[in-house]
Amino acid sequence: MLEADGRSACFDCLFPAPGSAICSVLAAEVGAAVTAAACLRLHGDQRTDAPELYAAGDVILGLDRISHAMGAGGVAVTTIGIDLAQQPPLRR
Numbered sequence: 503m504l505e506a507d508g509r510s511a512c513f514d515c516l517f518p519a520p521g522s523a524i525c526s527v528l529a530a531e532v533g534a535a536v537t538a539a540a541c542l543r544l545h546g547d548q549r550t551d552a553p554e555l556y557a558a559g560d561v562i563l564g565l566d567r568i569s570h571a572m573g574a575g576g577v578a579v580t581t582i583g584i585d586l587a588q589q590p591p592l593r594r
């Protein structure tokens with residue numbers, strides 16, 4: 503492998519870790535609390551500090567993995583259902 507300064511180096515193993523860019527600005531603008539790393543803070547069952555705003559996936563503080571995002575999404579859906587059930591039904 504050739505390095506930027508022109509020297510060569512060899513490795514047994516390379517593990518790329520590109521990371522992710524957290525897009526939490528809009529959530530923060532409507533009242534969700536964020537960490538220093540811009541991740542959304544939750545206070546139980548995927549609820550953010552903003553009313554009726556739920557979060558899952560890389561935008562929340564925690565493990566950045568597909569399985570974690572899917573599981574948290576399932577919890578968020580269940581929580582939304584529970585919270586909606588507390589409100590009187592809309593009759594049109």
Ligand SMILES: Cc1cc2nc3c(=O)[nH]c(=O)nc-3n(C[C@H](O)[C@H](O)[C@H](O)COP(=O)(O)OP(=O)(O)OC[C@H]3O[C@@H](n4cnc5c(N)ncnc54)[C@H](O)[C@@H]3O)c2cc1C
Nearest residue numbers: 520521522525558559560561565566567568569570571572
């Ligand atoms: C290079 C790389 C390799 C990875 N490999 C693995 C792996 O092997 N196994 C694993 O479990 N995890 C892996 N991950 C992590 C995994 O991809 C994430 O944890 C997971 O995708 C998070 O899901 P998410 O729904 O939060 O975000 P995402 O999957 O990123 O989905 C967010 C979606 O929102 C869309 N979006 C963004 N902004 C807007 C907007 N303003 N309007 C509309 N849509 C918007 C994006 O286009 C995107 O489709 C990897 C991540 C990276 C970067």
